[in-house]
Amino acid sequence: MxxxxxxxxxxxxxxxxxxxxxxxxxxxxxxxxxxxxxxxxxxxxxxxxxxxxxxxxxxxxxxxxxxxxxxxxxxxxxxxxxxxxxxxxxxxxxxxxxxxxxxxxxxxxxxxxxxxxxxxxxxxxxxxxxxxxxxxxxxxxxxxxxxxxxxxxxxxxxxxxxxxxxxxxxxLKQSVPGFVANRIQHAIMRECLSLLEKGVVDAKALDEIVQFSIGVRLALNGPLMQRDLNGLDTHLNIARYLYEDLEDTHTPSRLLEEHVAKGWLGIKAGRGFYEWDQAGTRQTTREALERVISLAMEQKGGEGNENV
Ligand SMILES: NC(=O)c1ccc[n+]([C@@H]2O[C@H](COP(=O)([O-])OP(=O)(O)OC[C@H]3O[C@@H](n4cnc5c(N)ncnc54)[C@H](O)[C@@H]3O)[C@@H](O)[C@H]2O)c1
Known part of the structure; x- marks a missing residue:
């Protein structure tokens, strides 16, 4: 102790x-x-x-x-x-x-x-x-x-x-750059920015798709448990044809570089992927975040994951 x-x-x-x-x-x-x-x-x-x-x-x-x-x-x-x-x-x-x-x-x-x-x-x-x-x-x-x-x-x-x-x-069992969360967050964002750059989807539609599909699922289960629920064979079938087409650039996206160079830094600058004004400001409130966290805790139960 x-x-x-x-x-x-x-x-x-x-x-x-x-x-x-x-x-x-x-x-x-x-x-x-x-x-x-x-x-x-x-x-x-x-x-x-x-x-x-x-x-x-x-x-x-x-x-x-x-x-x-x-x-x-x-x-x-x-x-x-x-x-x-x-x-x-x-x-x-x-x-x-x-x-x-x-x-x-x-x-x-x-x-x-x-x-x-x-x-x-x-x-x-x-x-x-x-x-x-x-x-x-x-x-x-x-x-x-x-x-x-x-x-x-x-x-x-x-x-x-x-x-x-x-x-x-x-x-973690060892230190790797970005640890776990930032590696995953950046892998997601690399693909999101690539889809915007290629003109496949606009920012609003992309956010809509991710928030109300992967987003709501991930609030309740981690990605690996979620895949167990969906079936690993199906995941593998998709992986076999999809990976050659996924973004794998080793440099930050051109779109991201351009936004930052223009001072479009997000809500703090009044513009990012969206335009922000005082009246339209829509930050996640603490109360909403607390509700999602308590739902996730309820789903997961009390056990921690120290893996020491
Ligand atoms: N902002 C986030 O969302 C976030 C999330 C998780 C982890 N982190 C990490 O937390 C750390 C801090 O991030 P932040 O966003 O709070 O940064 P920040 O820029 O808001 O604050 C950093 C503070 O450190 C102070 N500082 C700089 N040099 C110092 C020194 N030599 N002695 C004492 N104080 C000094 C600065 O004056 C400043 O107040 C970073 O390592 C960051 O990567 C940030």
């Missing part, structure tokens, strides 16, 4: 850092948030104040600071700074220098190599990947990724901690 953790250090008060802080505080775990930018810390503090302004039950305590304090062994460090290997290497080395030797250090990288991130550590055996999904306080899954040096004890501690805060940790 792991010792109980009452405080975490989160490094990086950006999109993920703020939702990670909400998650911890809601579980009465106090948070020391470190970010080099005062403005990011201020935004974090405001978001947390707003989130817990009428909390009925006590929550953990938030401290924000721009630099490190000495940490003991009873803390977990969650690195969630900009997705840049050089920056992460420095932050992880700083974490190690400021923490007791028993401190578990996890990185929330979306897919960088755990070994490369821990390259400057003296004790890389206590570094693991813990890839949360946005918003971290809501989405249940967390990919747990060992580096070559990570001990099974560090993986167990990571999983125990994640389970304690209501997450569903799933452990």
């Amino acid at each position: 792991t010792q109980s953790v009452d405080r975490v250090v989160i490094v990086g008060a950006g999109t993920m850092g703020v939702t990670l802080a909400k998650l911890m505080l809601a579980h009465r775990i106090s948070v020391r948030m470190i970010d080099t930018h005062h403005a990011a810390l201020e935004r974090c503090r405001q978001a947390i104040d707003l989130a817990f302004s009428d909390a009925a039950t006590p929550v953990g305590k938030l401290e924000v600071q721009t630099g490190w304090s000495r940490e003991g062994n009873d803390t977990i460090v969650i690195e969630s700074v900009t997705e840049n290997l050089a920056i992460k290497r420095v932050v992880i080395a700083e974490a190690e220098a400021n923490c007791g030797t028993g401190t578990l250090i996890v990185t929330n990288t979306s897919g960088l190599s755990i070994d490369a991130i821990g390259q400057d550590m003296r004790h890389p055996e206590r570094l693991a990947g813990a890839h949360f999904f946005n918003p971290a306080d809501l989405i249940p899954a967390v990919e747990v990724i060992p580096g070559a040096a990570t001990t099974s004890s560090a993986i167990h501690r990571t999983c125990d901690f994640l389970t304690r805060i209501g997450k569903r940790p799933a452990v």
Whole structure:
């Protein structure tokens, strides 16, 4: 069993850092948030104040600071700074220098190599990947990724901690670029963008087809279980004639490059694949997401998938 953790250090008060802080505080775990930018810390503090302004039950305590304090062994460090290997290497080395030797250090990288991130550590055996999904306080899954040096004890501690805060940790056997979720997400998007580029379908029809077919199925069952339900022989018959026609480019799509070059970055820029305005903004609400998650949990039942 792991010792109980009452405080975490989160490094990086950006999109993920703020939702990670909400998650911890809601579980009465106090948070020391470190970010080099005062403005990011201020935004974090405001978001947390707003989130817990009428909390009925006590929550953990938030401290924000721009630099490190000495940490003991009873803390977990969650690195969630900009997705840049050089920056992460420095932050992880700083974490190690400021923490007791028993401190578990996890990185929330979306897919960088755990070994490369821990390259400057003296004790890389206590570094693991813990890839949360946005918003971290809501989405249940967390990919747990060992580096070559990570001990099974560090993986167990990571999983125990994640389970304690209501997450569903799933452990990879090894670190591969993009881990599992981003590899699959990018495989799907490579084909979607190729279909748009070839003029097979427009954005609205593509979204309609995917959301109300594969999308609704995947909310209830993982892709492999879903294929079991449909029949593997049929899947194989289709695979035999289809794969030679699927997109297999090794570079990002031309359409995607063009959109980004034009500043069409999506809802935050007012235009992406769709045009967005204030009145027409249609983001998935937290309540809708919560309903889908609870349906998926009901379907799947309580068992986790640590595979340690
Ligand atoms: N945004 C997502 O949907 C998402 C989902 C899962 C994982 N991630 C991963 O989480 C991490 C953070 O992503 P984000 O979207 O929150 O990024 P972000 O750009 O919103 O925030 C990054 C924060 O890190 C801070 N920072 C940069 N260098 C620092 C340093 N040396 N010390 C302390 N703070 C520093 C920045 O000031 C900024 O506030 C990335 O590794 C990303 O790949 C992001």
